[in-house]
Each structure stands twice: as C-alpha cells, then as structure tokens.
Amino acid sequence: xxxxxxxxxxxxxxxxxxxxxxxxxxxxxxxxxxxxxxxxxxxxxxxxxxxxxxxxxxxxxxxxxxxxxxxxxxxxxxxxxxxxxxxxxxxxxxxxxxxxxxxxxxxxxxxxxxxxxxxxxxxxxxxxxx
Amino acid sequence: xxxxxxxxxxxxxxxxxxxxxxxxxxxxxxxxxxxxxxxxxxxxxxxxxxxxxxxxxxxxxxxxxxxxxxxxxxxxxxxxxxxxxxxxxxxxxxxxxxxxxxxxxxxxxxxxxxxxxxxxxxxxxxxxxxxxxxxxxxxxxxxxxxxxxxxxxxxxxxxxxxxxxxxxxxxxxxxxxxxxxxxxxxxxxxxxxxxxxxxxxxxxxxxxxxxxxxxxxxxxxxxxxxxxxxxxxxxxxxxxxxxxxxxxxxxxxxxxxxxxxxxxxxxxxxxxxxxxxxxxxxxxxxxxxxxxxxxxxxxxxxxxxxxxxxxxxxxxxxxxxxxxxxxxxxxxxxxxxxxxxxxxxxxxxxxxxxxxxxxxxxxxxxxxxxxxxxxxxxxxxxxxxxxxxxxxxxxxxxxxxxxxxxxxxxxxxxxxxxxxxxxxxxxxxxxxxxxxxxxxxxxxxxxxxxxxxxxxxxxxxxxxxxxxxxxxxxxxxxxxxxxxxxxxxxxxxxxxxxxxxxxxxxxxxxxxxxxxxxxxxxxxxxxxxxxxxxxxxxxxxxxxxxxxxxxxxxxxxxxxxxxxxxxxxxx
Numbered sequence: 001x002x003x004x005x006x007x008x009x010x011x012x013x014x015x016x017x018x019x020x021x022x023x024x025x026x027x028x029x030x031x032x033x034x035x036x037x038x039x040x041x042x043x044x045x046x047x048x049x050x051x052x053x054x055x056x057x058x059x060x061x062x063x064x065x066x067x068x069x070x071x072x073x074x075x076x077x078x079x080x081x082x083x084x085x086x087x088x089x090x091x092x093x094x095x096x097x098x099x100x101x102x103x104x105x106x107x108x109x110x111x112x113x114x115x116x117x118x119x120x121x122x123x124x125x126x127x128x129x130x
Numbered sequence: 131x132x133x134x135x136x137x138x139x140x141x142x143x144x145x146x147x148x149x150x151x152x153x154x155x156x157x158x159x160x161x162x163x164x165x166x167x168x169x170x171x172x173x174x175x176x177x178x179x180x181x182x183x184x185x186x187x188x189x190x191x192x193x194x195x196x197x198x199x200x201x202x203x204x205x206x207x208x209x210x211x212x213x214x215x216x217x218x219x220x221x222x223x224x225x226x227x228x229x230x231x232x233x234x235x236x237x238x239x240x241x242x243x244x245x246x247x248x249x250x251x252x253x254x255x256x257x258x259x260x261x262x263x264x265x266x267x268x269x270x271x272x273x274x275x276x277x278x279x280x281x282x283x284x285x286x287x288x289x290x291x292x293x294x295x296x297x298x299x300x301x302x303x304x305x306x307x308x309x310x311x312x313x314x315x316x317x318x319x320x321x322x323x324x325x326x327x328x329x330x331x332x333x334x335x336x337x338x339x340x341x342x343x344x345x346x347x348x349x350x351x352x353x354x355x356x357x358x359x360x361x362x363x364x365x366x367x368x369x370x371x372x373x374x375x376x377x378x379x380x381x382x383x384x385x386x387x388x389x390x391x392x393x394x395x396x397x398x399x400x401x402x403x404x405x406x407x408x409x410x411x412x413x414x415x416x417x418x419x420x421x422x423x424x425x426x427x428x429x430x431x432x433x434x435x436x437x438x439x440x441x442x443x444x445x446x447x448x449x450x451x452x453x454x455x456x457x458x459x460x461x462x463x464x465x466x467x468x469x470x471x472x473x474x475x476x477x478x479x480x481x482x483x484x485x486x487x488x489x490x491x492x493x494x495x496x497x498x499x500x501x502x503x504x505x506x507x508x509x510x511x512x513x514x515x516x517x518x519x520x521x522x523x524x525x526x527x528x529x530x531x532x533x534x535x536x537x538x539x540x541x542x543x544x545x546x547x548x549x550x551x552x553x554x555x556x557x558x559x560x561x562x563x564x565x566x567x568x569x570x571x572x573x574x575x576x577x578x579x580x581x582x583x584x585x586x587x588x589x590x591x592x593x594x595x596x597x598x599x600x601x602x603x604x605x606x607x608x609x610x611x612x613x614x615x616x617x618x619x620x621x622x623x624x625x626x627x628x629x630x631x632x633x634x635x636x637x638x639x640x641x642x643x644x645x646x647x648x649x650x651x652x653x654x655x656x657x658x659x660x661x662x663x664x665x666x667x668x669x670x671x672x673x674x675x676x677x678x679x680x681x682x683x684x685x686x687x688x689x690x691x692x693x694x695x696x697x698x699x700x701x
Contacts, residue, residue, distance in 0.1 A: 089261025
C-alpha cells in the first residue's frame with residue numbers, strides 16, 4: 001500500500017504548494033479553492049492509505065517475491081450479470097430529460113432509481129447471486 | 131541470474147487462482163447480455179463500439195464544416211447550423227468519443243487483464259458508468275431534434291453567451307444534461323479504476339511492475355477525480371443561471387462571467403491529459419512490443435506521467451490569457467514546465483525503439499505516426515504557452531491546428547491500440563494490408579489537414595467562422611485542409627471495411643505479437659474472470675519472461691549481470 005499512499009501524498013503536497021503560491025500572488029479565489037480541494041484529494045485518501053500501510057503486513061501484490069499460491073482464495077464477489085445498473089441509468093436518464101421535457105418525468109425517474117437501489121441492495125446481499 | 135527469472139518448474143506448476151470463481155458461467159445471451167452484463171470485457175466492448183460510433187458522428191460534422199470552408203462564401207449550411215455543427219463536433223469528439231474511448235473502452239478491458247484481476251473492483255458501478263455514458267450521449271445528440279436545434283455556444287459554453295438570453299432553447303439544456311450524465315459516468319469510472327489498481331493486483335504485481343498503460347490509467351483516474359466534479363458543479367451553476375434566476379455568471383446580478391472560464395478550464399485542461407495519458411500508455415506498450423525491448427526508462431516514464439498530471443492542474447488559465455485577469459507568469463511557467471516531462475516521454479519512446487528489432491506492423495506504424503503528430507501538436511503548444519505569442523494567435527486557426535494535431539495524434543494512438551489489443555479482445559486479427567492503407571490515409575490526411583491551419587492562423591484567420599474574406603491564399607489553404615479532412619474520412623471508411631473484411635477470418639491465438647505484459651498470458655478472448663492460471667510475476671513483463679526463460683534483459687531494462695545484486699530473490 002505504501003507506493004499508492006506516496007503517489008497520493010506527493011500529489012497532495014504539490015497541490016498544497018501550488019495553492020500557497022497561487023493564493024498569495026493571484027487576485028481571484030476560484031482557482032485557489034479548487035487547488036485546495038485538489039490538495040485534500042491527495043492528502044485524505046493518501047494519508048489513510050499511509051496510516052494503513054504502517055499497520056498491515058505487505059499484501060501479496062506488494063511483495064516482489066510473492067508466488068501465485070499466496071493469492072489463492074476468495075478475492076471478492078463479482079456478479080456476472082445484473083439488470084440494476086441499467087435500471088438506475090434509465091432513472092437518471094429520465095431525471096435529466098425532466099430538465100427539458102417536463103418536470104413530471106422526475107416521478108418515473110425517481111421511481112426507477114429507488115427500485116434500482118432496493119433491487120441492487122438485495123442482490124448485493126445475496127453476494128451477486130440471483 | 132536464473133533466480134530472478136521464472137524457473138522452468140514454475141512454468142509447469144503455476145497455481146490456479148480464483149478457483150472458486152470459475153464455476154461455469156450461464157448468463158443471459160443476446161441483447162439481454164448486453165443490457166445486464168457486468169463483465170468488464172463486455173462493458174469495455176460496449177464502450178468501444180459506442181465511442182467509435184460517436185467518432186464517426188463527430189467526423190461527419192467535421193466533414194460538413196470543412197466542406198463549408200472549402201470556399202469563402204459557401205452556403206452548404208446556414209450560419210446558425212454552422213454554430214451548432216462546430217459546437218457539437220467539439221462536444222461529441224471530446225466528451226463522447228475521446229474521453230470515453232480513453233478511460234472507458236480499452237482501459238476497461240485491458241487494465242484488469244494487465245494486473246491479473248478477475249474483473250473491475252465494482253462491476254455493477256462499471257455497468258452504470260456505461261449506461262450513464264450512453265444515455266448522456268443520446269441526451270446531448272437529441273438536441274438536433276428540438277425546435278431550436280442543438281447547442282450552439284461552442285464546446286466551451288462561455289458565459290454570458292450560454293445564458294438563457296443569448297442561447298434560449300432546449301438544445302443547450304440537453305447539452306448540459308448530457309454532460310451531467312457523462313460527467314458522473316467518468317467519475318464512477320475513475321473510482322473504479324483506482325480501486326481496481328489499488329486492490330486487485332495479482333501476487334507479485336507490485337506498483338513498479340505494472341505496465342505503463344495501467345500506470346497511466348491510474349493517474350488518469352486520479353485526474354478524473356480531481357477535475358470532473360468541478361465541471362459537474364459548474365454545469366449545475368450554469369443551469370441555475372439559465373432557469374432558476376441565479377446570477378453566478380452574469381454581471382447584471384453581481385456575478386462573474388470569467389468564473390465560468392476558471393471552472394470550465396480547471397476541468398478542461400486536466401481533461402486534455404485525461405484524454406492523452408491513456409494513449410501515451412497505449413503507445414508505450416506498442417512501441418516496446420514491436421521493438422522487442424523492455425520500455426526504456428520505465429520509472430522515468432512513470433515519474434513523467436505523474437509530473438504531467440500534477441502540472442496539468444496548475445495551467446488552466448493559459449486558455450484565458452486574453453481575458454486580462456489571470457496571473458500570466460504563474461500560468462506561463464507551469465505550462466512551459468509541462469514540456470519537460472513530455473519531452474522525457476518522447477525521448478523514452480525513441481530510446482525504446484533505439485537498436486530494437488522494429489516490426490512495422492499497423493499498430494507500430496500508428497504509434498510512430500502518433501509520435502510525429504503529437505510532437506507537432508506539442509511543440510506548437512509550447513508556443514501558445516507563451517503569453518505574447520498567445521495574444522497574437524488566440525482564437526485563430528493556429529489554435530485550431532494545434533489542438534487538432536494533438537487530438538489526431540490521439541486518434542492515431544487509438545487506432546494503434548485497436549490493432550494491437552483487438553486480437554486479445556475478439557480473438558481475431560485485423561488485416562494488415564488494409565491497416566497500412568488506413569494508416570497512410572490517416573497520417574497523411576492529418577498533416578494535410580492541420581498544417582494549412584497553422585499558416586492560416588498566423589495569417590489571422592479567426593476560428594468558428596462560416597465565411598471568410600475572398601483571399602486567394604486563404605481559399606487555397608482552406609481547400610488543402612479540406613482535402614486532408616477527406617483523406618481522414620477515407621481512412622475511417624478503410625477501417626470499417628477492414629473490420630468487415632477481416633470478420634472472424636484470422637484467428638489470433640493467445641499471443642500473436644510475442645508481447646510482454648500479463649494480458650497476453652490468458653486466452654484470446656479471455657475467459658469469464660480472465661485467468662485460469664497466472665505466471666510468476668518477477669518483472670514488468672511477466673509474459674515475456676515466461677516465453678523467453680533464457681533472456682538476459684531483467685526488470686526495467688537493466689542487464690542482469692551488471693545489477694544482479696539489486697534483484698529481488700524469489701521467495
């Protein structure tokens with residue numbers, strides 16, 4: 001995890017420096033705020049990963065000498081098919097079309113999104129099995 | 131020396147991985163498979179097909195634009211239609227083709243394969259990304275079917291041109307809505323790529339053994355997470371200004387129009403690298419494989435990618451020099467600095483080819499074409515990074531030619547990627563003769579199309595005009611440029627013809643190019659959850675190590691004899 005953490009921390013540090021320089025010399029705020037946000041996006045996950053990397057044993061993927069058998073076992077639950085992303089996408093589609101074609105489209109849109117949330121959650125509880 | 135390379139014994143006894151996941155897969159078929167699949171390869175294929183269709187649509191707009199400009203007073207389209215065409219050409223190409231193709235299409239298929247993962251980290255989120263992208267594209271394009279026509283304020287939607295007074299009509303709102311959807315699609319893909327690369331690598335696949343393509347995609351994903359939320363927020367503000375009476379971007383209500391430019395370009399400039407970095411990665415892989423060498427300067431390449439990404443967030447206002455309200459020295463220095471890591475990459479690509487056994491397959495030709503075209507686009511970009519030159523050329527055809535050199539280089543890279551990875555994805559090769567014909571049309575067409583633009587721009591021809599003064603030189607140059615656009619169009623036809631001609635004709639086998647990275651170890655096309663077995667991973671090119679057990683090049687291109695003490699012992 002340490003390399004991942006360092007990449008993010010390095011980006012955060014860079015944006016922090018740029019934020020300081022830009023904030024000091026420029027006379028507008030938007031860019032400074034956005035760079036401050038960039039700094040946080042580097043530091044928050046980067047710091048979390050770094051904190052973890054000091055508390056965990058190197059994973060097989062961090063160990064240059066790892067053999068494939070070290071990675072054997074359950075990696076995670078990967079569903080092979082699911083209709084809920086499509087349902088959720090259709091719901092979002094209708095909600096965006098409502099911006100133009102009439103606010104009533106929000107109702108079926110929210111309905112589909114809610115249905116997808118319920119269905120997808122239930123499917124997740126069965127660990128991706130139908 | 132043998133310690134660092136896989137033992138012959140290992141090659142026979144590679145362990146089965148993810149065994150419990152390999153129960154026989156009985157999913158839906160046909161259109162239901164397309165609608166419900168969460169397999170990253172199926173989703174990636176959907177992305178590929180959709181984004182190539184978008185490229186053809188955007189290309190048709192481009193051909194109409196160039197046909198209109200072939201003579202000074204053409205009446206092929208009306209002025210209003212011309213505005214819609216160049217707006218939608220830019221929008222379709224940037225938002226709906228280049229971006230999704232870069233981080234949605236090949237990335238989706240290849241990244242999990244390259245790191246030995248069974249799928250993307252969040253398969254259903256991945257599917258959602260695709261649907262949001264598809265529906266977002268349909269939303270944006272549906273503007274053409276509304277009474278007022280599609281959006282017509284340029285792909286940058288500058289305030290106050292984009293407010294409800296200057297651009298009434300629902301085409302603009304559909305443009306905003308479509309971008310909201312595709313923006314969220316991009317953010318979800320970014321999250322997914324980061325999580326996949328951080329958590330699903332195969333044992334032994336350390337960060338500094340990942341292929342450059344995967345590294346670049348990881349950096350791209352981080353850039354997406356930094357940049358796209360800003361665009362989404364800006365679009366919501368723009369919509370509020372248009373419909374809910376807010377005055378964020380209007381002077382009348384105390385707002386600041388330039389704020390839109392800041393927000394837009396804070397997304398827009400990283401977006402350039404979100405588009406470019408994946409293609410840099412593709413080209414790196416292609417050049418290494420077809421030069422029969424490891425990537426030259428592997429770590430330098432990664433460092434260059436990271437520097438480009440970091441710098442790209444500090445250069446947005448070089449699109450805004452002429453507003454007169456930006457900190458010129460800061461942005462000029464940062465923009466010029468980007469040339470350094472990009473130059474490192476350029477030299478590393480040449481260094482990879484240097485003294486290699488170069489095989490000029492179609493993919494390699496496309497990659498070399500990419501280098502040349504990108505060099506032209508990149509060098510003219512350095513001109514534009516300098517404020518005095520930018521004041522002179524801003525909003526002229528010089529800028530148009532500059533970024534078309536860049537993006538056409540990306541198209542060359544994309545085609546190279548399709549020829550290189552197509553066999554892995556589909557199991558069948560594309561015809562090389564057709565491929566080479568396509569390359570020459572595309573490469574020559576690109577130069578014929580862009581180079582007159584540079585001259586026109588220096589001569590003062592503004593961009594985004596449907597008609598121009600009767601000037602014999604301008605007309606000739608525009609006609610040459612149109613000829614280039616026609617050549618590019620022919621290359622696309624040759625590509626489609628090649629797909630039709632080669633359809634299931636040339637079975638590829640697992641590793642037709644004798645390639646280096648992990649994805650060529652599995653079958654073509656890969657099975658459900660990708661790998662039945664994995665080789666020992668001891669360098670950044672595990673498949674090459676496996677297929678060439680006696681070779682002397684060790685990780686990162688050093689010679690084993692000289693640096694054996696630095697190598698990691700096998701556990």
